[in-house]
Amino acid sequence: MRREITIIGGGLAGLTAAIACAEGGAAVTLHEAHRVLGGRARSSAAPYIANDGTHVFYSDGEPWRWMAARGLVQPFRRPALGELARGRFRYGGRLTLTPPWSLVNALTKRRVVAPVDRDFGSWATERFGEEAMRTACGLVGVITYDADPGRLSAAFVWERVLRASSPHYPAPRYVVGGWQRVVERMADHARGLGVRIETGSRVDRLPEDTPVIVATSLDAARTLLGDESLRWESGRAALLDLGLASSPRDVFFVSDLDEGGFVEQYGMVDRTLAPAGHTLAQLEVPLRAGETKAGGITRLERLADLALPGWRERATWRREAVANGRSGALDLPGTSWRDRPAIGRGSGVWLAGDSVAAPGMLSEVSSHSALTAAAAALRASGLRVAA
Numbered sequence: 352m353r354r355e356i357t358i359i360g361g362g363l364a365g366l367t368a369a370i371a372c373a374e375g376g377a378a379v380t381l382h383e384a385h386r387v388l389g390g391r392a393r394s395s396a397a398p399y400i401a402n403d404g405t406h407v408f409y410s411d412g413e414p415w416r417w418m419a420a421r422g423l424v425q426p427f428r429r430p431a432l433g434e435l436a437r438g439r440f441r442y443g444g445r446l447t448l449t450p451p452w453s454l455v456n457a458l459t460k461r462r463v464v465a466p467v468d469r470d471f472g473s474w475a476t477e478r479f480g481e482e483a484m485r486t487a488c489g490l491v492g493v494i495t496y497d498a499d500p501g502r503l504s505a506a507f508v509w510e511r512v513l514r515a516s517s518p519h520y521p522a523p524r525y526v527v528g529g530w531q532r533v534v535e536r537m538a539d540h541a542r543g544l545g546v547r548i549e550t551g552s553r554v555d556r557l558p559e560d561t562p563v564i565v566a567t568s569l570d571a572a573r574t575l576l577g578d579e580s581l582r583w584e585s586g587r588a589a590l591l592d593l594g595l596a597s598s599p600r601d602v603f604f605v606s607d608l609d610e611g612g613f614v615e616q617y618g619m620v621d622r623t624l625a626p627a628g629h630t631l632a633q634l635e636v637p638l639r640a641g642e643t644k645a646g647g648i649t650r651l652e653r654l655a656d657l658a659l660p661g662w663r664e665r666a667t668w669r670r671e672a673v674a675n676g677r678s679g680a681l682d683l684p685g686t687s688w689r690d691r692p693a694i695g696r697g698s699g700v701w702l703a704g705d706s707v708a709a710p711g712m713l714s715e716v717s718s719h720s721a722l723t724a725a726a727a728a729l730r731a732s733g734l735r736v737a738a
């Protein structure tokens with residue numbers, strides 16, 4: 352008889368765990384509360400295919416290699432030189448071609464090791480000067496979704512600064528058709544391996560007869576497991592998606608070193624995301640303490656005025672949102688990913704997701720933890736991860 356494993360949650364973590372468990376020979380059932388799979392990796396319906404959360408994978412991470420080996424992210428686009436040449440920085444309220452020299456200088460110090468127990472703000476100011484610290488915080492806004500990365504662990508922020516400025520850049524990969532296509536491919540692949548996928552199936556109590564991987568947000572896991580300790584720091588940001596008539600004057604991206612925001616015109620890299628002659632841009636800015644969604648959207652509109660001239664007349668579609676605690680784990684001074692809620696919970700229960708004890712950034716944490724949880728659930732069932 353095949354050993355059964357239950358997975359709760361059909362986002363990237365749940366689908367990754369389902370594939371890995373099925374590859375190891377288990378009979379897998381995955382329950383997803385929503386009628387559509389994908390969680391935060393869902394996209395809106397055409398004509399503007401805007402990702403709800405995620406927009407890029409980073410090809411220098413192990414999760415990308417795992418998915419690419421299974422054909423789950425192809426075809427994809429990488430930014431071409433012409434597109435990169437249309438990248439800008441916002442610094443001192445203006446668009447510039449290059450970041451300030453103090454930041455460039457700090458970015459050359461790639462061998463510097465940052466301490467876990469100090470805050471990035473004071474450590475980086477001491478090491479590189481105040482301007483380099485502030486602009487590095489702006490640079491990683493796109494990864495932390497936090498208005499004050501200076502308060503976070505120096506080791507945590509510095510790792511992200513180095514990845515965002517990797518000499519192997521550009522590491523970002525845009526899957527053609529958006530993240531929903533990845534989700535659909537993962538679901539097809541899982542079904543092909545025999546996984547039973549139940550959508551519209553909210554689980555209210557943990558099953559006791561099979562090993563179970565809880566691949567939900569940490570908030571949902573806290574309720575399911577009845578464990579108040581399942582909490583971790585995360586970001587809060589305002590988001591504005593714009594469908595626009597294309598203009599040759601548009602930038603490809605703006606890294607907002609002043610306010611930690613970004614503009615990314617991913618409709619320029621992937622033309623399937625918008626109707627012919629149109630493009631799709633996502634703008635983000637971390638919300639400050641006490642700032643409302645309306646305040647964040649006003650700042651985003653100002654950023655759009657700078658980056659996307661005439662956007663108000665060209666806009667044919669728009670969507671506003673706040674991502675509150677949905678953009679992955681942030682480690683405070685004195686903590687690292689190892690201190691986040693453990694994957695193994697005892698009694699045949701494992702956690703997977705982007706706020707648990709696994710390395711990587713953003714959704715990479717979901718993938719890493721899903722593979723760790725799957726290996727443990729397989730071992731507990733007397734099975735092994737497929738070679």
Ligand SMILES: Cc1cc2nc3c(=O)[nH]c(=O)nc-3n(C[C@H](O)[C@H](O)[C@H](O)COP(=O)(O)OP(=O)(O)OC[C@H]3O[C@@H](n4cnc5c(N)ncnc54)[C@H](O)[C@@H]3O)c2cc1C
Pocket residue numbers: 359360361362363364365382383384385388389390391392403404405406407408409552553554555566567568571575590674677678679703704705712713714715717
């Ligand atoms: C604005 C924004 C931008 C981002 N950009 C990037 C990016 O560029 N690159 C990147 O790598 N990452 C990015 N991320 C992070 C990425 O989106 C997430 O890390 C990832 O999608 C999380 O996947 P998950 O499977 O762990 O969780 P989720 O996607 O939250 O999936 C959990 C699933 O569990 C289901 N569920 C919950 N409770 C139950 C229950 N009781 N029973 C059954 N099902 C249940 C939910 O419906 C959901 O589908 C971004 C996130 C945001 C918000």
